[in-house]
Amino acid sequence: MAASAGWSVWREIIPATLDSLLITLLVDTSDVFSGAAGAALRAELASDENVLAVLQVDLSADLRFTEGWLVLTNRRLLDCSGGAAAWRSWPLTPGWSLRLFDHAGVGTLELHSAQARVALWRFTQSRHGQALRLLQRFEQQMAGGAAHEVSEAPLCPVCHTPLPPDSDECPACARAQPPQTSTWVLLRLWRFARPYQGKLIAGFLLTLASTAATLVPPYLTIPLMDDILIPFQNGQAIDPALVTLYLGGLLLSAVFAWGLSWARTYILALVSERIGADLRTTTYEHLLRLSLDYFGGKRTGDLMARIGSETDRINVFLSLHALDFITDVLMILMTAVILFSINPWLALVTLVPLPFIGWLIHTVRDRLRTGFEKIDRVWSEVTNVLADTIPGIRVVKAFAQEQREAQRFREANQHNLEVNDKLNKTWALFSPTVSLLTEIGLLVVWAFGIWLVARHQITVGVLTAFIAYIGRFYGRLDSMSRIVSVTQKAAAGAKRIFDILDHVSNVPDPAHPVPLPQVRGAISLRNVGFRYGSRTVIRGLNLDIHPGEMIGLVGHSGSGKSTLVNLICRFYDVSEGAILVDDVDIRRFAVSEYRRHIGLVLQEPFLFFGTIAENIAYGKPDASREEIVAAARAAHAHEFILRLPHGYDSLVGERGQGLSGGERQRISIARALLIDPRILILDEATSAVDTETEKEIQKALDNLVQGRTTIAIAHRLSTLRKADRLVVMDRGEVVEVGPHDALMARQGAYWRLYQAQVRRAEEDAEAAGVVIESSLLHSAHPAGDV
Numbered sequence: 001m002a003a004s005a006g007w008s009v010w011r012e013i014i015p016a017t018l019d020s021l022l023i024t025l026l027v028d029t030s031d032v033f034s035g036a037a038g039a040a041l042r043a044e045l046a047s048d049e050n051v052l053a054v055l056q057v058d059l060s061a062d063l064r065f066t067e068g069w070l071v072l073t074n075r076r077l078l079d080c081s082g083g084a085a086a087w088r089s090w091p092l093t094p095g096w097s098l099r100l101f102d103h104a105g106v107g108t109l110e111l112h113s114a115q116a117r118v119a120l121w122r123f124t125q126s127r128h129g130q131a132l133r134l135l136q137r138f139e140q141q142m143a144g145g146a147a148h149e150v151s152e153a154p155l156c157p158v159c160h161t162p163l164p165p166d167s168d169e170c171p172a173c174a175r176a177q178p179p180q181t182s183t184w185v186l187l188r189l190w191r192f193a194r195p196y197q198g199k200l201i202a203g204f205l206l207t208l209a210s211t212a213a214t215l216v217p218p219y220l221t222i223p224l225m226d227d228i229l230i231p232f233q234n235g236q237a238i239d240p241a242l243v244t245l246y247l248g249g250l251l252l253s254a255v256f257a258w259g260l261s262w263a264r265t266y267i268l269a270l271v272s273e274r275i276g277a278d279l280r281t282t283t284y285e286h287l288l289r290l291s292l293d294y295f296g297g298k299r300t301g302d303l304m305a306r307i308g309s310e311t312d313r314i315n316v317f318l319s320l321h322a323l324d325f326i327t328d329v330l331m332i333l334m335t336a337v338i339l340f341s342i343n344p345w346l347a348l349v350t351l352v353p354l355p356f357i358g359w360l361i362h363t364v365r366d367r368l369r370t371g372f373e374k375i376d377r378v379w380s381e382v383t384n385v386l387a388d389t390i391p392g393i394r395v396v397k398a399f400a401q402e403q404r405e406a407q408r409f410r411e412a413n414q415h416n417l418e419v420n421d422k423l424n425k426t427w428a429l430f431s432p433t434v435s436l437l438t439e440i441g442l443l444v445v446w447a448f449g450i451w452l453v454a455r456h457q458i459t460v461g462v463l464t465a466f467i468a469y470i471g472r473f474y475g476r477l478d479s480m481s482r483i484v485s486v487t488q489k490a491a492a493g494a495k496r497i498f499d500i501l502d503h504v505s506n507v508p509d510p511a512h513p514v515p516l517p518q519v520r521g522a523i524s525l526r527n528v529g530f531r532y533g534s535r536t537v538i539r540g541l542n543l544d545i546h547p548g549e550m551i552g553l554v555g556h557s558g559s560g561k562s563t564l565v566n567l568i569c570r571f572y573d574v575s576e577g578a579i580l581v582d583d584v585d586i587r588r589f590a591v592s593e594y595r596r597h598i599g600l601v602l603q604e605p606f607l608f609f610g611t612i613a614e615n616i617a618y619g620k621p622d623a624s625r626e627e628i629v630a631a632a633r634a635a636h637a638h639e640f641i642l643r644l645p646h647g648y649d650s651l652v653g654e655r656g657q658g659l660s661g662g663e664r665q666r667i668s669i670a671r672a673l674l675i676d677p678r679i680l681i682l683d684e685a686t687s688a689v690d691t692e693t694e695k696e697i698q699k700a701l702d703n704l705v706q707g708r709t710t711i712a713i714a715h716r717l718s719t720l721r722k723a724d725r726l727v728v729m730d731r732g733e734v735v736e737v738g739p740h741d742a743l744m745a746r747q748g749a750y751w752r753l754y755q756a757q758v759r760r761a762e763e764d765a766e767a768a769g770v771v772i773e774s775s776l777l778h779s780a781h782p783a784g785d786v
Contacts, residue, residue, distance in 0.1 A: 041071065041078065044087050050074045052141070053134040055109065057081060059122040063106065070109070070121055072134050074141060077111065079119065090118060098138045100131055101731060102535040107131055125535060185494045186487070189314070192278045196271045203271065204326070206264030211330040213257035215338060217250050218468035225461030272322075276315030283307050283500055290500075291507040292571045302380040304387065306500060309379075310493035317490035325483050335473045342466060343458055349448045350470055353441035357434055364430045371423035375492075378419045381412045445470050507573050513590040519597040519678040520582050521547040521709030523568065529576030530567060530732075537563045538732040541577075550710040552720035554753060555729035561713045564729070565681045568711065569598055581679070599677030599708075601701075603684040605668035607659070612641055613648040615667055619675040627674060635670035636699050637663070669701065680705060682712040726750060 045051075050073060057068035060081070068081035076091045090096075090111060096118075101108045107128055111119045123131060193200060224246050232238050284307055339347035389396060389405045396405055449463040458466075523545040530538040538560045545551050553561040566572050568579060570586055578585050586594060596619075607615050616631055617623040628648065632638045640663055644650035652659065659667070672680065682701065702722070714720050726743060728736040728750045735749045743750035 041080070041087055044078065044089070045073065046075070053130075053137040055121065055123065055130045055134045056127055057121045057123050058127060059106065059124060061120065061122060063122065068121070070134065072137050072141070077138075079121070081121070088119075092138075092141055094142070096142070098135050100135050102128065109135070128535070185491050185498060186317075188498060189275065189279070189318070189494060192275045192282070193271070195278075196274060199267055199271050203264045203268040206260050206267065207326055208330060210257050210260035210264060211327055211334060213253050213260060214331070214472075215334055215469075216253035218465050218472070219338065220246050220249050220253075221468060222459075222461040222465045225464050226459050227461075230460060268318075272315055272318035275318055276311055279314065279497065280307055280311045283311070283497055286501055286503075289505055290503060291505045291573075292566070293506055294503060302384060303500075305380050305383045306493075306496050310496050313493045314490050314497070317486055321483050321486045321490075325487075328483070332473060335469050339466065339469055339473070342462060343452070346445065346449060346452065346458070346466055350441065350445055350473065352444055353437040356437055360430065360433060360437075364426060371419070371426070371488075375416070375419050375423065378412075378416045382409070382416055385409045385412050442467075442470055507570055507591060509590055510588050513593070514584055514588045516589050516593050516597070521545075521678045522580075522582050523679070523709060523711075524580040524583070525564075525577070526580065527577035528564075528567065528574050528579060530563060530572065531575045532563075536732060538567070541732070541734055543727065543734060543737070545709060545711070547709055548707055549725070550705055550712065550723045552723035552726045553711060553713045553729060554720070554726055554750065556753075559729040560732040561729055562683060563732075565683060565711055565713065568679075569600065569681060570594060596675065597678045599672035599675060599680045601665070601668050601672050601680075601682050605664045607652050607664055607667060609652065611646075611649050611651055612644070612667065615652055616648075616670045616674060618671055623674055628670075631670040631674040632667075634673050635666045637666035637670050640666075678708060680708045680710040682710065682714070684713050684715060728753070 051071060052074060053072045055070040057070055058065060060066045060068075066081070068079070071078040071080075076089045078087045078089045080087045093113070095114045097112050099110045099112060101110070102125070107123045107125060109121045109123070109131055110117050224243075228238055228243060228246070287303065287307070336347065336351075339350060385405070385408050389409075396402060445466065449458070449466060452458045453460060453463055523543075525541055525543040528538055528541040529536070541560075541564070553564065555561055563572075567574055568586075570579075570591060573587060578587075580586070581589075581594075608618065613625070613628050616628050620627075625648070629638065632641055632648075641648055641650075682705075705722075712720055712723065720726065720740075723740075725737060725739055727734055728743070728748075730749060736743055736746070738746070740750075744754065
């Protein structure tokens with residue numbers, strides 16, 4: 001429906017007193033009044049009934065995409081789901097409530113009476129802002145306040161998320177739309193150049209001297225022409241001594257200029273290489289200090305391109321083009337001084353093309369800047385395809401998707417080509433235009449110079465020298481115009497580098513960290529809450545874990561188990577509450593020192609390219625060979641390592657290629673054993689292996705958990721058979737805590753998970769043609785999923 005039509009429909013429904021609210025809602029809700037649903041709603045609303053908020057429901061109760069609407073008025077809630085024209089309604093009854101949940105990327109809004117749940121609506125996270133607004137309006141109405149009388153946070157016009165207090169800027173949109181690049185960002189590179197400022201000053205002085213030396217030869221042409229060549233044409237004899245003097249001066253100035261140019265180029269090249277190396281190192285070190293949420297929103301290829309190609313581009317700019325630019329500026333200034341000293345009027349004529357060239361540079365600069373920014377982003381798409389495909393080449397080949405990946409790369413490469421072609425159209429016109437203007441300027445100088453010679457105001461020697469200087473002047477001017485392209489490329493690259501350096505970790509080190517010499521392993525969670533953006537993952541969680549205790553975390557996928565251990569490892573910081581280790585908030589510890597006391601075994605162990613010994617000793621690089629072997633023995637990895645061609649010195653391929661999943665996992669366990677952590681995290685350490693391999697890994701885990709505070713996430717209950725307590729999580733909350741037998745006797749959430757596992761085991765056994773006694777299934781710890 002057009003905006004004007006939507007407005008007219010609204011005017012029929014809502015009194016003029018809510019016009020300001022209408023403007024806010026119109027963007028989100030004009031479509032609700034189209035078609036049969038709109039007609040039914042208009043017929044449903046009373047004359048004094050005002051629409052306060054609207055939620056566009058895009059999921060059905062069974063999580064299928066659909067279309068529906070939930071409308072809140074000052075009297076009731078109205079619902080039209082599944083595209084039906086009929087509207088259901090519930091009056092705003094005292095004691096009723098709306099409850100908003102989000103789980104695994106799906107939002108749920110539930111309407112509850114005093115006794116039970118009356119209705120529910122599901123939606124994707126793109127509608128979360130609408131749901132928040134509707135919930136806020138509902139609570140205001142239930143509290144007895146008119147919606148238009150209550151001060152509330154306005155919504156972002158782009159993403160419709162409530163804005164922070166006293167702010168007109170949406171933080172999410174501000175991050176998504178970074179400011180345009182300015183050439184002044186290059187000045188921020190001074191922090192990397194400061195340690196070499198002595199060499200830079202020496203290079204500048206050498207540049208000044210070499211530029212001055214190159215300006216000597218044209219000046220010597222004046223006496224050569226006026227005192228030797230022109231008199232010789234008029235019948236006078238040539239003085240050999242004078243000729244030798246002038247030619248010697250030309251040779252000496254050329255050699256002197258060459259020597260100075262070599263020295264300054266060498267010095268400044270050394271400095272620029274060191275600046276580039278420092279820039280790469282600083283950027284990479286800062287990247288390693290950033291929290292995991294930063295990497296969650298970035299592509300590997302993009303980060304590699306920033307640290308690699310962008311720093312190389314800046315390095316080339318500093319070593320070559322910045323030096324040329326300084327030389328050009330000095331040459332133009334010094335040439336201008338000489339020209340005005342020879343003949344001011346002829347010098348003024350020389351400057352005629354400058355305003356036009358300056359205007360052209362100013363016009364083209366913005367187009368080049370935005371163009372190079374886009375080129376950088378498009379090139380990142382190309383590197384992202386490579387970063388995705390090469391590490392996952394086994395999956396590509398296993399599913400025979402070589403042609404598909406080749407097509408992805410071809411499309412990304414074609415996009416890159418199109419963007420470059422578009423920019424080259426501008427650049428191709430710019431450079432010849434500058435050259436044309438300089439040629440016209442040279443022609444004007446020739447014409448004016450000949451006129452002055454004809455009037456005997458200057459000599460032929462002066463005009464010859466002037467033309468020589470003009471050639472250098474315009475040549476440097478043309479060179480400066482060409483450097484616009486390189487400067488904008490370097491500025492775009494510098495901005496992408498400083499985007500990393502300016503990012504502050506969400507897990508900062510404290511200003512005055514508490515020392516952590518030893519850890520007992522007592523963990524306390526106090527009203528812990530955590531949100532991924534606008535999605536609540538953990539809410540109001542309280543749990544005490546005693547030193548040396550083994551805790552098993554169970555629950556459906558997306559219940560918050562992995563998020564909880566990430567918070568304990570301090571990969572993220574809690575949004576609410578606190579996590580205490582030995583009665584001290586973990587945010588008071590230095591991050592690196594705290595994590596040295598934590599051992600982590602993941603579901604998919606990551607091995608680096610290198611030897612087996614290097615991977616085991618990754619957390620303790622100075623470990624002796626005896627310590628490495630002892631850790632491998634405890635992890636039941638020693639035997640298979642000795643069977644490798646070079647034992648502990650055998651190379652592991654990228655990401656552990658060449659080893660089985662169980663072998664990689666046992667190396668990961670040995671790596672955790674070597675650092676002897678007091679707190680151990682097992683994140684589904686056996687879920688990706690077969691039963692026999694699981695037995696081997698379980699033996700290694702039995703050695704690993706001895707005397708340590710252990711938190712184990714597992715789908716297979718066999719991994720948790722020795723847990724002291726089981727913690728059952730659901731929707732980010734702890735719903736049950738206790739040993740296996742006590743939880744089974746309670747017949748609550750854990751019992752339902754367990755029964756579902758038993759049924760799955762029976763179905764799997766029946767499908768395999770194996771008869772298993774039900775009593776055996778119920779008495780043993782099954783190995784299916786929980």
